[in-house]
Amino acid sequence: MTTASSGQRVVITGLGTISCLGGSVAAYWDGLLAGGGEPVEVPVPDLNMRATKMYLVDPADVPPEPSCYAGVELGASPRMAVAAAQQALTDAGLEHGARGAIPVVLGVELGNADMQEMQRSMGRTMWTPLTPTAGVVAAAIGSRAAVTSVGNACSATGYALTIAMDMIRAGEATTVLVGGAEGTTRAGMGAFDRLGAADPVRCRPFDLNRAGTMFGAGSAMIVLEAAEHALLRGARPYAELAGAAWSCDAHHLTAPDPSGTQIVRAMTEALADAKISSSDVSCVIPHGTGTALNDVVESHALRAMFGDGARELPLFSLKAMIGHTTGAAGAFACVTATLMVRHQKSPANSRIDQDPECDVWLPQQHSVPLNAPVVLINTYAFGGNNTSFVVKDFTGKDAEW
């Protein structure tokens, strides 16, 4: 792959999150350092299935507005998206008057499903759009630029981040708001339950007793910006989104290709796009869902990618702390990697009884210091939709040019 990377370098200048760890980025990082959140029973009626827990956002952290958009009643997901977007733009120092030219690229899978399902339980059946979230966010921030909603399931925000990066590199925009949001979903939980891919206990990737994944709710938003634009306006970048790549297994509707060929290719091309080698990578945030096959295939792929060096390469298993936030998972991983770069450390992982088939290093005793951090992130989805991207340090000489 040869990407148009001759254009602008892309930096991260703003972050926003609402998650089971709290309603701010500071609460999110503190929550990761403290060991993450706990799953709770989902307070949704008619949840007739075996696995009924999620990593939910405290209702006090879910904003009540906007409750309606263009005649459509909104559930928690679009409302969290608006709040996280406002956090990210404020964090980047982009006030309301400066937001008109900012495109919005969101990864949204089952965006307003919680509202639709609540209406269904009440006997209301009329169609409403499933994915109004990007428009809701664009209206709230005052954007008049391109607004796109990507639906690549659990890797949706990996794709959204890459699209946003490509837009900046190509000179289509200087600044892009990118991210995702997901709420509760009875249909999603039920489908995973039926497929034997839902763990009733907790989300425990790479654990010997893992029994599937467990969903998490929340929103994560990132402001991407052309490096030159950020530096000219005096913004202080958190980190650089240095490279990204896509691939597709074309193997099976739900199971990953056991060979891992395409996920290795995505990682390889993401590093090449970032102009770094595998030895430069200081930490990996794996897709790591807790489903039996995903974690084994990804572990083998990481061994293929990094060789024996994988034993000394720390992994941070994010979903063990906030659940699988599906369409928003790539954005949450990007925010997490950015905070790792800023704080120069990877938090300690949740305690697990590690599956020997997953021969990777998951430091559980303490956080791991990262010098000149380079974090590789993987996101995968049903049908073998793979993205890998690189978040790296942007300080020192980089920040002066």
Place this chain on the structure above:
Amino acid sequence: MVTLSTGELAVAGLGIIAPGISGPGGALTPVAEAPAPDWFQAELALPGRGYRRIPPACKYLLAASRLAVSDAGNRFSENERDRRAAVVATNNAGAALLQEIDYTIILKGAEELSPSTSPFMAMSLFASRLSMEHDITGFNLTVNSPVTAGIEAIQIASRAVAAGRASAVLVCAVEEALSLTQSPGCGSQAGSAVLYCEPAATGTVRYGTCKARSAFLNPAEASDDAAAAILGQLAGGNPPGRIDAVLDDSAVGAAAARWLDHLTGQRDVVIVPTSAQAGCLVPLQRVVGLFAEKHATLTRCAVLAASAFGTIALAELTVTPRLAASIAAVNSMEEADVRSP
């Protein structure tokens, strides 16, 4: 504020499966009657094994993609699998299925769900099945913006190809009719439209080239002035000679229609009425139809789509002169292909 698209795609193959439309040449004039229940013959469109248990919308997508790939002379398979890609637009391909899944959970429990169709609650499964069909390992991407997703698919595909992420891409839209309880009228659409595309700079410009751009108009602030500022940029300083506008009766659609009134007498404006629940098929269907029209000279035209939820997108097409009597005849006229320098 309008976001211009990077790159441009050459269109070398067309495929369409929709009720009342017999092929690309009929895409601009669909039969208006309600579709017969058996309008789509899956066993004819998709002979062979492996199709029985997938949702109808997935069958439309696979069938339309076969037609587009075949129409392009199977050039798709000449690209390495890692260089093949698909961008699939959909709003409602799985909407009725999602409702059915939820009702099954409510009334019977999740253990009664079909294991073969329940994964399709993830809308990207339609594109994933398409990738399995054509051995697409470059990437597949699903875009689900209300109404405008089909035009955005052109924009995303052209940007990704310009960035080197693929060298041949299927640009698709697919929808399935909503259930009777979701939409008691006939407002929803079913079918699929597919363009087989290559980079404009190096590919086969058989039907022409296309590029897209998009913007956002807040429905609560859809004044004529606000709409004019956005639509003027979208259409450009020298708007194409024909603009097909797929518009609903929302504040955004009405504002766009009023702006288009200003072009009356200067440009050929075709208003295509739609509804929010129709989804994103119709705009890409118009693109297919416009490319299938025959012209003696190079012709510029456009498809504009606007949603009640604020997204607005415009695809600008440059249609290659073709004097063949029909699309089928063109299929056998490889010498008629026009290659860009």
